[in-house]
Structures are given as C-alpha cells and as structure tokens.
Amino acid sequence: MNRPTPLSGFPEFLPGARAAELAVLDSLRATFELHGFCSIETRSAEPLDQLLRKGETSQEVYLLRRLQAATDDLGAPAGSDLGLHFDLTVPLARYVLEHSGALHFPLRRYQIQRCWRGERPQEGRYREFTQADIDIVGHDELSKDADVEVTEVMAEALSRLPLPPVTLLVNNRKLIQGFYLGIGATDPAAVIRTIDKLTKVGPDAVRRTLTAEAGLDDAQVDRCLALAAISAPDPSFAQQVLALGVSHRLLDEGLSELVRAVESAMHLRSERFSLVADLSIARGLDYYTGTVFEGRMATHGDLSICAGGRYDALATDGRSTYPGVGISLGVTRILAPLIARGVVGADRSVPSCVLVAVATDDHRSGSREVARALRARGIPTEVAPDAVRFGKQIRHADRRGIPYVWFPATAGTTHQVKDIRSGDQVDADPDHWRPPHDDLHPRVTYREEPT
RNA sequence: GUGGGUGUAGCUCAGUCGGUAGAGCACCUGGUUGUGGUCCAGGGGGUCGCGGGUUCAAGUCCCGUCACUCACCCCA
Numbered sequence: 440m441n442r443p444t445p446l447s448g449f450p451e452f453l454p455g456a457r458a459a460e461l462a463v464l465d466s467l468r469a470t471f472e473l474h475g476f477c478s479i480e481t482r483s484a485e486p487l488d489q490l491l492r493k494g495e496t497s498q499e500v501y502l503l504r505r506l507q508a509a510t511d512d513l514g515a516p517a518g519s520d521l522g523l524h525f526d527l528t529v530p531l532a533r534y535v536l537e538h539s540g541a542l543h544f545p546l547r548r549y550q551i552q553r554c555w556r557g558e559r560p561q562e563g564r565y566r567e568f569t570q571a572d573i574d575i576v577g578h579d580e581l582s583k584d585a586d587v588e589v590t591e592v593m594a595e596a597l598s599r600l601p602l603p604p605v606t607l608l609v610n611n612r613k614l615i616q617g618f619y620l621g622i623g624a625t626d627p628a629a630v631i632r633t634i635d636k637l638t639k640v641g642p643d644a645v646r647r648t649l650t651a652e653a654g655l656d657d658a659q660v661d662r663c664l665a666l667a668a669i670s671a672p673d674p675s676f677a678q679q680v681l682a683l684g685v686s687h688r689l690l691d692e693g694l695s696e697l698v699r700a701v702e703s704a705m706h707l708r709s710e711r712f713s714l715v716a717d718l719s720i721a722r723g724l725d726y727y728t729g730t731v732f733e734g735r736m737a738t739h740g741d742l743s744i745c746a747g748g749r750y751d752a753l754a755t756d757g758r759s760t761y762p763g764v765g766i767s768l769g770v771t772r773i774l775a776p777l778i779a780r781g782v783v784g785a786d787r788s789v790p791s792c793v794l795v796a797v798a799t800d801d802h803r804s805g806s807r808e809v810a811r812a813l814r815a816r817g818i819p820t821e822v823a824p825d826a827v828r829f830g831k832q833i834r835h836a837d838r839r840g841i842p843y844v845w846f847p848a849t850a851g852t853t854h855q856v857k858d859i860r861s862g863d864q865v866d867a868d869p870d871h872w873r874p875p876h877d878d879l880h881p882r883v884t885y886r887e888e889p890t
Numbered sequence: 891g892u893g894g895g896u897g898u899a900g901c902u903c904a905g906u907c908g909g910u911a912g913a914g915c916a917c918c919u920g921g922u923u924g925u926g927g928u929c930c931a932g933g934g935g936g937u938c939g940c941g942g943g944u945u946c947a948a949g950u951c952c953c954g955u956c957a958c959u960c961a962c963c964c965c966a
Contacts, residue, residue, distance in 0.1 A: 444939085444956095444957060444958075445957090445958075447957080447958065447959080498964085498965090499964085525965095526965095526966080554966080556964090556965075556966090558963085558964065558965075559891085559961095559962095559963090559964095560959090561959085561960070561961080562959090562960085563966085564964090564965070564966085565966090568966065569966090570966055571966095734966095742965085742966080743965080743966070744966065745966070746966065767966060768966075769965095769966030770966085771966075772966050773966085796924090796925090799924095828923075828924065828925080829924050829925045829926085830924085830925055830926050831925095831926080832924095832925085832926085833925055833926040833927090834926045834927080835926090836926085837926055838926095844925085844926090846924085846925085849924095852924095859925095859926070859927090862925095862926095862927095864925085
C-alpha cells in the first residue's frame with residue numbers, strides 16, 4: 440500500500456472538524472481577552488534540564504536532534520540537549536525569569552499552543568495536542584483574588600463553548616495537608632499522592648496503601664477517607680470538615696481560602712458549567728501549594744479535561760520568587776474524541792457562505808464580479824470551479840455545507856440567490872443582499888449522544 | 891516500558907472445511923441538455939498490512955515483522 444498510514448497519537452482533522460476546532464479556539468481567545476489577559480507564545484523547545492525541573496521527572500519528553508549534527512556534538516554536556524515542551528507551565532516559568540525585567544506584574548497571560556508527550560496514545564491521550572492555559576503570575580506576592588479570577592475566566596470560557604457541560608472540582612492543598620498533619624501523619628505528601636488515586640483505585644486500595652506506605656493507623660485512615668468523601672456545590676462543606684474535629688493552622692488557612700473560592704464562584708454556574716468543592720482532588724504534582732482544580736466532562740469518563748492550581752513558587756531566581764495560579768484546558772483532549780464519535784462538528788467544511796454559480800465559461804467574469812461585491816461586504820464567497828450543469832454546482836455547495844448558491848443575472852434573467860437548505864430562491868442584488876448573521880461563518884454543531 | 895485485540899474496496903465490515911475477492915454506505919455516469927437531496931438503472935475501484943514458510947492450491951494454516959488499537963503507568 441502506497442498510501443501513508445496515520446501516526447498514532449498525532450491527530451489530524453478533516454476541514455470540517457478543523458473548522459469546529461477553530462471556532463472553539465476563537466471563542467477561547469475572545470473570552471480570555473475580554474478579561475484582559477494578554478497572549479504570549481513561547482518557543483517549542485526548551486533545554487532538557489529546564490524541562491525536567493519542577494518535579495516533572497517522569498514526563499516522556501521528545502528530544503530534538505539535528506540530522507547533520509557533527510559527531511563531536513554527541514559529546515556535548517547533557518544540559519545542552521533540547522526537548523519539546525510537554526505543557527505550557529514550565530515554559531511560562533522560564534519565560535517569566537528570562538524577561539522579568541521587561542514584564543509588568545501581576546502578569547495575566549493566556550497561551551494556546553501545541554505540546555508533546557511521548558507516552559502511549561489512547562482515546563483522549565495524544566502525543567501532540569493543543570492546550571489553552573491562563574495564568575496570573577505575581578512578583579514576590581500574589582493576591583488570593585487571583586485564584587478566583589482564573590476560575591471565573593475559565594468558567595466563562597467553558598460556558599460559552601457549544602460543548603458538553605463541565606464540572607470544575609476545586610480543593611485546597613493547604614486544607615488537606617493541614618488536615619493530615621493535624622491527625623498526626625508524618626508524611627503528608629505521601630498521603631496526598633495516595634488520596635489522589637481514590638477515584639481510580641477505590642477506597643479499599645487507598646486504605647491499604649495509606650497503612651503500608653504512609654504509616655497511618657485505622658483511625659487515621661478513616662478520617663482521611665471521611666475528608667475525601669466531602670463534596671458540595673456550596674460553602675456548606677466547611678461544617679463537614681470542622682465536624683471531623685481536626686485542627687491545624689494550615690487546615691484553617693486552606694479552609695477559609697477554599698470557602699472564599701467557592702463563595703465567589705457561586706454566580707458562575709450555568710447549564711454548561713458547575714463548580715464543586717471536592718476534597719478528594721489532590722493533584723499529583725508537588726509544586727501546587729494552594730487551590731487545585733480539576734475539570735471533568737461527563738463524556739470523557741475519568742479523564743480530566745482541564746487542571747491547574749496555585750504554586751507559591753512558579754519560578755525563582757534567588758532574589759525574587761514569582762507565585763502563580765492558573766488553569767490548563769486540554770483542547771485536543773476535549774475535541775478529538777467528540778469529533779471522532781460525531782458528537783461535535785461544524786455545519787460546513789469550508790468558510791464559504793455563498794457559492795456563485797457559473798452558467799458557461801463566457802459568464803465566469805460576471806460570476807467573479809458578484810463574488811467581489813459580496814466579499815467587499817464581508818460575506819465569504821467562492822465561485823464554482825466548473826461551468827457544469829447547475830445541479831452539479833448546487834451539489835458542490837451541498838457537499839461542503841455552503842448554505843447559499845447565487846445565480847448571476849444573464850440576458851433576460853435577474854440575479855437570484857437560493858438557500859439550498861430550504862430550497863427558497865429569491866431575486867437579490869449583489870450590492871445589498873446579506874445572509875442572516877448566523878449563516879455568515881461556520882458554526883460548531885453539538886449533538887448529544889444517544890445513550 | 892508491560893500485557894491483550896485487530897489488520898480484506900475511500901468508510902464500516904462479511905468471507906464456512908485451504909479451492910476464481912464480497913456486501914452496505916460513499917464515489918462516478920445515465921434516466922433529468924439551466925436547479926442538488928428521493929427513486930431507478932449501470933459503472934469504476936483490491937499487492938487481502940509487509941516478508942518468509944507449508945501446500946497442487948493460502949485472505950484462510952505456521953513463523954517473523956510493522957502498523958493501528960485497548961488496558962496498565964502517567965497525565966490535558
């Protein structure tokens with residue numbers, strides 16, 4: 440077979456699916472900018488030693504290698520190796536340090552770029568994928584309001600997308616860490632790592648691990664599981680936490696932070712977005728220090744489609760530290776499975792709103808004139824490629840989802856435009872006719888799955 | 891990296907005991923010479939993933955290999 444085969448983990452969309460993806464990306468960008476977040480783009484490659492900091496040692500990094508590299512380059516120090524970034528947070532940290540003198544803090548930035556991970560691909564897990572991140576980075580300090588703000592922006596961004604609803608689960612690292620310290624756990628980090636797997640492996644497995652590896656007794660494990668079982672869409676979770684009778688300075692601090700985050704997010708709820716305080720959310724990464732997020736879509740099972748949190752030291756150069764809080768949205772992870780199942784798509788595969796028909800080759804210049812007049816008023820228009828019979832030209836439009844076919848005036852006839860969905864055909868003037876606003880550009884279609 | 895599954899038309903798949911390569915959908919043409927979708931008739935399209943082996947004969951059996959895919963790990 441001469442036809443190339445697909446590359447596992449490197450998804451590519453057909454034009455219609457790409458149109459849907461573009462519409463989603465445009466929507467995200469518009470929302471982020473509406474909140475005053477600026478865009479940055481960082482280079483695709485970072486020095487390998489930079490990538491492997493931040494407790495990300497387990498990441499499968501794609502290395503960059505020059506085909507024509509001289510042999511003695513192989514002897515170069517390991518630190519000079521380049522790798523493709525596997526997220527947008529590590530590059531942000533590097534960027535902030537590199538440009539700290541020229542940036543204004545707090546820095547509110549969004550970043551929509553490809554990332555690469557060498558792990559085995561599966562549904563919803565890719566080797567090349569697009570991520571949309573928003574972060575707020577401070578200089579030495581960062582207000583607690585930043586946590587609320589990124590929550591608000593992402594809530595709005597998700598609410599606007601014509602996609603399945605998202606639940607954002609929120610917790611606070613200080614709260615659970617303080618709780619574990621309060622019950623006498625000696626290695627709270629180990630407890631966090633174990634609790635993070637609760638939904639995956641279940642309470643029995645967690646109990647065994649907590650006993651064996653974190654050295655907790657049965658009573659302590661009971662209280663950990665009781666804490667992790669707490670979940671509420673409003674600040675009422677605080678009473679449940681207090682009822683467990685544990686006290687610790689960090690616990691109190693985290694509790695009030697989480698209450699505040701949940702309270703200020705109450706008004707963000709919509710049909711497509713809900714926020715829940717869920718004390719089983721821990722996040723495995725150890726650099727999170729406060730609020731942690733994990734977003735789920737019911738269509739994606741246990742896979743989280745967005746994640747993030749606060750880190751007291753996103754970056755540090757010895758003199759200054761740069762605390763940050765942010766959320767990453769897995770654009771490819773959300774879209775690729777939904778597109779593959781036919782749940783999400785676009786109502787057309789080309790941007791064209793109008794196809795101008797060509798009666799005969801002699802009439803082509805007249806058809807071009809009509810197209811120019813429509814384009815001059817911002818209506819995406821293409822001219823039929825061949826002067827074949829009109830039935831075939833209409834079919835050309837139909838196949839691509841182009842909603843209108845324009846029949847230019849000829850000797851004895853007037854200009855007419857046909858809505859090929861309804862079949863309605865009316866007289867029209869190229870300098871004045873305008874389609875309904877909704878027909879102007881491709882739109883994302885969302886069809887709920889028959890379950 | 892570990893373990894399972896699957897590779898046949900553009901897509902989804904069938905192919906019996908080893909005996910001439912199939913269906914549905916899609917595509918093209920015509921019915922319909924300036925108006926699509928429905929319907930009817932016809933048509934094109936295959937190195938059966940690749941390599942080797944057994945056999946008179948292999949899509950089918952054996953070995954190898956590659957790709958895809960699912961699960962574990964980890965994560966958007």
